[in-house]
Amino acid sequence: MSTIHPDQNWPTVPHLQRGFALVSAIFLLVVLGLLAGFATYFVSVQSSSLVLDLRGAQALQAANAGLEYGAWQVLRNGGTCAASTTLGTLGGTLAPFTVVVNCTSNIHADDGMGNALTDYALTSTASIGTLGSDYVSRRVSSLLAQ
Secondary structure, three states, X not given: OOEEOOOOXXXXXXXXXXXXHHHHHHHHHHHHHHHHHHHHHHHHHHHHHHHHHHHHXXXXXXXXXXXXXXXXXXXXXXOOOOOEEEOOOOOHHHOOOEEEEEEXXXXXXXXXXXXXXXXXXXXXXEEEOOOOOOOEEEEEEEEEEO
């Protein structure tokens, strides 16, 4: 119940009801601040996850390029391959990746038809970053026979 004070033209509020709007406003500001903080956190997590997904796809392409390089070396050099080769700088978005191609060969005396057969196991590993938060690595393998 409110009464009008004789010296003023507005109703007076009983003493116990004063300050209730301030508590509600502070609570609302705290809740909105927490929601904004959580939204910012989730956006940053999703953004870093997207970057790692993109780097993973690029690492796979770099590893495939290394595998193709290894196969080309085997076919071009008449059936010889280096045990380990680190590729130079790749072009474009694959430039920051380190690509290592490993090759092992096994000679089989007979392929079942009286011919010698050599198989080459190629493994290409592409990596970027440092171990921990931003490290991405992909490895692909192939087996060639000649």
